[in-house]
Amino acid sequence: MSSVADAHGRDADRHHPDLVHHFESLPAQKEAATFGMWVFLVTEVMFFGGLFLAYTIYRNLYFHAFVQSSRHLNLTLGAVNTAVLICSSLTMAMGVHSSALGRRRATVAWLLLTVALGSVFLGIKAVEYKDKFDHHLVPGERFQAEELHLEGEESRPAQIFYALYFAMTGLHATHMVIGIPIILFIAWMAHRGRFSPEYHTPVELTGLYWHFVDIIWIFLFPLLYLIGRHH
Amino acid sequence: MSEHIVSPGVYVAVFVALMVLTAGTVFAATVDLGMWNTPVALLIAVTKAALVVLFFMHVKYSSRLVALAVGGGILWLLTLIAGVAADYLTRNWVGTPGT
Amino acid sequence: MTTQIGPGESGPPRPPVPPAPAEAPPPRVNYLNVAYGVKSWLLTTDHKRIALLYLAGVTLMFFLGGAFAVLIRLELVTPAGDLVQSETYNKLFTMHGIIMVFFFLIPSIPAVLGNFLIPLMIGARDLAFPRLNLASWYIYMIGAAFTIFVLVSGGVDTGWTFYTPYSTTYSNTHVVAAGLGVFITGFSSILTGLNFIVTIHRMRAPGLTWFRLPLFVWAHYATSLIMVLGTPVIAITLLTVVLERTLHLGIYDPRLGGDPVLFQHLFWFYSHPAVYIMILPAMGVVSEVVACFSRKRIFGYEVVAMSSLAIAVIGFLVWGHHMFISGQSTYAGLVFSFLSFLVAIPSAIKVFNWTSTLYKGSVSYDTPMLYAIGFVGLFTIGGLTGLFLAALGLDVHVTDTYFVVAHFHYIMVGGAIMGYLGGIHFWWPKITGRLYPEMWARVAAVIVFAGFNLTFFPQFILGYLGMPRRYHAYPEEFQVLNVMSSAGASILGLGYLLPMIYLVWSMRYGPRASANPWQAKGLEWQTASPPITENFERQPVVSEEAYAYAPEEEARVV
Missing domain, CATH: 1.20.5 (Single alpha-helices involved in coiled-coils or other helix-helix interfaces)
Incomplete structure (x- = not known):
């Protein structure tokens, strides 16, 4: 059945090992993968979007409680973490750049540096979380609003602020916890020489994901840490 | 589609801009701008996000x-x-x- | 140049007489017999096999959800709540809703027919991401497993809408597991939509421009946009409900200043467009079927294609019409009411254009066409009563009554399921390589149509008279209409069982189908039935418009 064998498309012109059978060419395959990643990131925007919406509504309804709650967040740690994450975005961009040039060792080094910076971010985040637990600022029955200088009716929405704080930063941190092993895996593949200037799509897609996580934090930082700091 | 290789110089310039904007947004938050504190903070965040999307994520070249x-x-x-x-x-x- | 063909020789030839056994074709390699064994199915990345895996999954869930409908209708035969207790009844309609909406209607046409047909229709070898496609089926099955766990461990009673604060604070049933089940299956929907969007953008055959695409593909493109843009919102919504129950997050808790109406906004931002996830693919099926059995290009093809996109986009702007009495602002209600009327425009465009396609066509009434015509009628009733409900003032009167129940069943059952069954019949020869028994299929189609109307039309009247939904007991004067509805449901159930039986029968005993038994246009009919794993022997090249049905084509023997 020669015609069936034909349809397998395994003829001589199309033998690049990274080209899967249903694509015409490597660039077409890469275009599709990149576009698919972007569509995925759009779904992520909408996923976080629900929380950003809740934040917008409650911040307008309970502005004072949000200001008082926000001031209890550690501005220094938040700012340092923002810088750390921006650094990790730079190292990730350099990692993708190195892989596009086929520089194997540089790729691995930049990716590992990205993982290190991501871990620093998560470490600082853990310190901040612990502080909130110590001060009973975790939503629930034992929530205490005294330290926020809120009383009576006004103290209740502070729980909503902290609920959103934990939900938004927690979801963001979850994305980083998922991202770090992926980067490690990609670094291992790079170390094994799986990528080339013609084929390094996995590195690029991982980069897109990591930059997206960075963008979420770029919005979380001013929204959560910088409300009413000037009073 | 031929791939566009961005020079590391561009990345470093974007990085510096992001760091400056981060310092800027922290500073702006400590100054009383009346009703403009929130819009300024959001504007800076949108600028930073745009820089990341356009350059780090290559949308400018996509x-x-x-x-x-x-x-x-x-x-x-x-x-x-x-x-x-x-x-x-x-x-x-x-x-x-x-x- | 259109020549009217006389009624005698009109339409596609009847399914050809099966070839005599003596000249049966030699076994040919196709996607079904290329490999055997459980592993070859569970690890397949062939979109056609994954479609069949989905077919098995959604069929199972359909009959599960149907079992709950049977119990509901049995309870409602008598005015007294005497068959089950009210708590049990709450669980019955909740499980019916969750299973039918999230595990049958939403995946049914896209994940089964879309999965099978989109690569074939656009001349591609597979979807853009075959492994992701398989992963989405597993994710669906995991979500279904959660739901079945809920079912056997005592159920959930919040209604499929999971409204807060009942779901977050008061319900003592398995809200967390049910919410997670829907959350998980949502990702299967997202990945399917993502795969379709990339595939339709990037994998079309040479010459297949956007305005040569079959309308089925256009409809699935619009559907995929909704899946990708809407589903993440229901995911985060249900996640917050789960977190609120487990960790006392408090976002929707009125005691803290949280607003349950915010939950409704988030819920309906997805769940209203989700209705279009159900109906748009069915509209795609109807477009294919109407063109084929009228032997005509769809009237106003471009407008019908664009109306799919318009429905997807406008459908995102109307969610507030589910919340007219929720405490939402009257002004927002006005805007949402007005925008809801706008959806009627692209919907009506479709109905008028299908009807215009029939005009002077050589129409034949094979089973798929019966379902398609049934769809047009029932969808029109469902759509027009939707306009009643979009009208702010009237909606206050009929909110949460059986009028609403009847309305959305006309769209979802009369629309989506009729489209699904029509599509299954139309492409059954392509999927299985066998013809189904036409006579039985027509009988079943008529039974479904009659049973459906007997079930749900009385509910319009019940609702208008004031019978609220979700109660297991009701005043005696409503009994006659309820008995009619329950009687209709049993007829409808028979109508659904029949295809189940004869389709399974035909897989073994049905006559073999040729590559193109309906003499239909479209690339999927240009390859063998069933297709080979790679879909086409050679890369097809498209040089004509969609639905180029013309008299001279009729004469050519394929």
């Missing part, structure tokens, strides 16, 4: 299709927020049925 996906995502998020805000902002204009 196909129009990718740009369309990015724009569509932003538009839909704004639709969600605008529709719900339309309810909350007008809720006290007149009494709602049943209250």
Whole structure:
């Protein structure tokens, strides 16, 4: 059945090992993968979007409680973490750049540096979380609003602020916890020489994901840490 | 599509801009700008995000299709927020049925 | 140049007489017999096999959800709540809703027919991401497993809408597991939509421009946009409900100043467009079927294609019409009411254009066409009563009554399921390589149509008279209409069982189908039935418009 064998498309012109059978060419395959990643990131925007919406509504309804709650967040740690994450975005961009040039060792080094910076971010985040637990600022029955200088009716929405704080930063941190092993895996593949200037799509897609996580934090930082700091 | 290699110089320049804007947003938050504190903070955040999207994520060098996906995502998020805000902002204009 | 063909020789030839056994074709390699064994199915990345895996999954869930409908209708035969207790009844309609909406209607046409047909229709070898496609089926099955766990461990009673604060604070049933089940299956929907969007953008055959695409593909493109843009919002919504129950997050808790109406906004931002996830693919099926059995290009093809996109986009702007009495602002209600009327425009465009396609076509009434015509009628009733409900003032009167129940069942059952069954019949020869028994299929189609109307039309009247939904007991004067509805449901159930039986029968005993038994246009009919794993022997090249049905084509023997 020669015609069936034909349809397998395994003829001589199309033998690049990274080209899967249903694509015409490597660039077409890469275009599709990149576009698919972007569509995925759009779904992520909408996923976080629900929380950003809740934040917008409650911040307008309970502005004072949000200001008082926000001031209890550690501005220094938040700012340092923002810088750390921006650094990790730079190292990730350099990692993708190195892989596009086929520089194997540089790729691995930049990716590992990205993982290190991501871990620093998560470490600082853990310190901040612990502080909130110590001060009973975790939503629930034992929530205490005294330290926020809120009383009576006004103290209740502070729980909503902290609920959103934990939900938004927690979801963001979850994305980083998922991202770090992926980067490690990609670094291992790079170390094994799986990528080339013609084929390094996995590195690029991982980069897109990591930059997206960075963008979420770029919005979380001013929204959560910088409300009413000037009073 | 031939691939566009961005020079590391561009990345470093974007990185410096992001760091400066981060310092700027922290500084702006400590100054009393009246009603403008929040818009300034948001404007800086949007600028930073745009820099990351355009340069680190290569949208400046990508196909129009990718740009369309990015724009569509932003538009839909704004639709969600605008529709719900339309309810909350007008809720006290007149009494709602049943209250 | 259109020549009217006389009624005698009109339409596609009847399914050809099966070839005599003596000249049966030699076994040919196709996607079904290329490999055997459980592993070859569970690890397949062939979109056609994954479609069949989905077919098995959604069929199972359909009959599960149907079992709950049977119990509901049995309870409602008598005015007294005497068959089950009210708590049990709450669980019955909740499980019916969750299973039918999230595990049958939403995946049914896209994940089964879309999965099978989109690569074939656009001349591609597979979807853009075959492994992701398989992963989405597993994710669906995990979500279904959660739901079945809920079912056997005592159920959930919040209604499929999971409204807060009941779901977050008061319900003592398995809200967390049910919410997670829907959360998980949502990702299967997202990945399917993502795969379709990339595939339709990037994998079309040479010459297949956007305005040569079959309308089925256009409809699935619009559907995929909704899946991708809407589903993440229901995911985060249900996640916050789960977190609120487990960790006392408090976002929707009125005691803290949280607003349950915010939950409704988030819920309906997805769940209203989700209705279009159900109906748009069915509209795609109807477009294919109407063109084929009228032997005509769809009237106003471009407008019908664009109306799919318009429905997807406008459908995102109307969610507030589910919340007219929720405490939402009256002004927002006005805007949402007005925008809801706008959806009627692209919907009506479709109905008028299908009807215009029939005009002077050579129409034949094979089973798929019966379902398609049934769809047009029932969808029109469902759509027009939707306009009643979009009208702010009237909606206050009929909110949460059986009028609403009847309305959305006309769209979902009369629309989506009729489209699904029509599509299954139309492409059954392509999927299985066998013809189904036409006579039985027509009988079943008529039974479904009659049973459906007997079930749900009385509910319009019940609702208008004031019978609220979700109660297991009701005043005696409503009994006659309820008995009619329950009687209709049993007829409808028979109508659904029949295809189940004869389709399974035909897989073994049905006559073999030729590559193109309906003489239909479209690339999927240009390859063998069933297709080979790679879909086409050679890369097809498209040089004509969609639905180029013309008299001279009729004469050519394929």
